[in-house]
Amino acid sequence: MTPSARVQAAIELLDAIIASARDGGPAADTLIARYFKERRYAGSRDRRAVRDHVYDAVRRVAERPESGRAAMVGLARERAELAALFDGSAHGPAPIVDGEAGAPAGIVPGWIEPLLAAPVERDALLGRAPVDLRVNRLKADPDRVAQHYPEAARIAGLPDALRLPEGSPVEQSDPWKWGQVEVQDAGSQLISAACNAAPGMTVIDLCAGAGGKTLALASALGGNGGGKGVLIAADTIRSRLARLDPQAERAGATFIETLLLDQGHEAGALESLNGRADIVLVDAPCSGTGTWRRNPEARWRLTPARLDRLVAEQARILDFAAPLLAPGGALVYAVCALTDREGRDQVRAFLERHDGWAVERIEAAMGRAHGDGLLLTPGHDGTDGFYVARLRRTV
Numbered sequence: 001m002t003p004s005a006r007v008q009a010a011i012e013l014l015d016a017i018i019a020s021a022r023d024g025g026p027a028a029d030t031l032i033a034r035y036f037k038e039r040r041y042a043g044s045r046d047r048r049a050v051r052d053h054v055y056d057a058v059r060r061v062a063e064r065p066e067s068g069r070a071a072m073v074g075l076a077r078e079r080a081e082l083a084a085l086f087d088g089s090a091h092g093p094a095p096i097v098d099g100e101a102g103a104p105a106g107i108v109p110g111w112i113e114p115l116l117a118a119p120v121e122r123d124a125l126l127g128r129a130p131v132d133l134r135v136n137r138l139k140a141d142p143d144r145v146a147q148h149y150p151e152a153a154r155i156a157g158l159p160d161a162l163r164l165p166e167g168s169p170v171e172q173s174d175p176w177k178w179g180q181v182e183v184q185d186a187g188s189q190l191i192s193a194a195c196n197a198a199p200g201m202t203v204i205d206l207c208a209g210a211g212g213k214t215l216a217l218a219s220a221l222g223g224n225g226g227g228k229g230v231l232i233a234a235d236t237i238r239s240r241l242a243r244l245d246p247q248a249e250r251a252g253a254t255f256i257e258t259l260l261l262d263q264g265h266e267a268g269a270l271e272s273l274n275g276r277a278d279i280v281l282v283d284a285p286c287s288g289t290g291t292w293r294r295n296p297e298a299r300w301r302l303t304p305a306r307l308d309r310l311v312a313e314q315a316r317i318l319d320f321a322a323p324l325l326a327p328g329g330a331l332v333y334a335v336c337a338l339t340d341r342e343g344r345d346q347v348r349a350f351l352e353r354h355d356g357w358a359v360e361r362i363e364a365a366m367g368r369a370h371g372d373g374l375l376l377t378p379g380h381d382g383t384d385g386f387y388v389a390r391l392r393r394t395v
């Protein structure tokens, strides 16, 4: 492909990404993979160049742009070498005309800006993410594993975490192949650690997804030859839970039980567990505003109506989670979101709806106290953004 044809390909892909964001369709990565599957003539350098154009354009624009061309023209207005490729050549984009509007640059969509928690450093929301690893204590010891990654840094307060530079090819390393490490953002690791799971406990990961945090909980229950316990991973999406099985196998965490819930009928399916859990983790569905550095296109998907639906669903999940706890048990609520409605205010509203709960401070070397919980941000902590709170059932 010529350099101009790569720009045109990026424009076409951006059109597809914009439509998909508007209609709730597949993610940008999926669309890019499909695009190249149908265009075998594109070599690996073409694919890399097109992908870079696409993500540079996506990262640059906060609000969903009108068109792929507007997104690329906006980028070209800041890069003369890119503008020169709008040359009207056979497979390239038409020349930029005088006065042609490019999409404006921005980080946070205007409507979300006032909803973000005040301490959040807006400028850092799209920074580059390092590669964080979590050592799986079911199979390995962190000090030993660290020897395989001489470039790794330890992370204060997270003894199982190793931090590698952005783009490190972890999946080619032996510890990864042997199931001794998982790739997991340090913020996610902190949330599992905040559960304080210990051998012998009954733990329910109520919004387990593909089990990123379930595996960390398994490591805490069964690591160091521990006595394990009961660990239930529940979710409403079958395909996500199905992805957990092979990962659990690889990690040696075969004692995890999975439970598929029917949306709207969760309480019935969970009834036999009422009053039995030492820990329930609610890693709730959320706006993902804390993960924009990995999913910059998520900014184009969120709408006020979708945020309202998420906030209502989070409250509903908390309400059917609460009866699962044994007296003295802990409900850990987390979102990878930085809006107060999903974090601080959601927890406060739960405490106002339910008697018999006490807030427990989360002892952590990162994050900042915010309301009844802890706020983690890319700017302050170098992690994805999270809000997490720990509530103890007192009666």
Ligand SMILES: C[S@@+](CC[C@H](N)C(=O)[O-])C[C@H]1O[C@@H](n2cnc3c(N)ncnc32)[C@H](O)[C@@H]1O
Pocket: 188, 206, 207, 208, 209, 210, 211, 212, 213, 214, 234, 235, 236, 237, 240, 261, 263, 264, 266, 283, 284, 285, 286, 313, 317
């Ligand atoms: C933030 S994701 C979980 C990520 C996962 N815990 C991890 O660490 O990889 C939220 C999950 O909640 C699930 N979910 C949504 N509504 C739910 C409900 N009513 N009950 C249980 N899970 C639900 C979604 O399917 C999604 O997998």
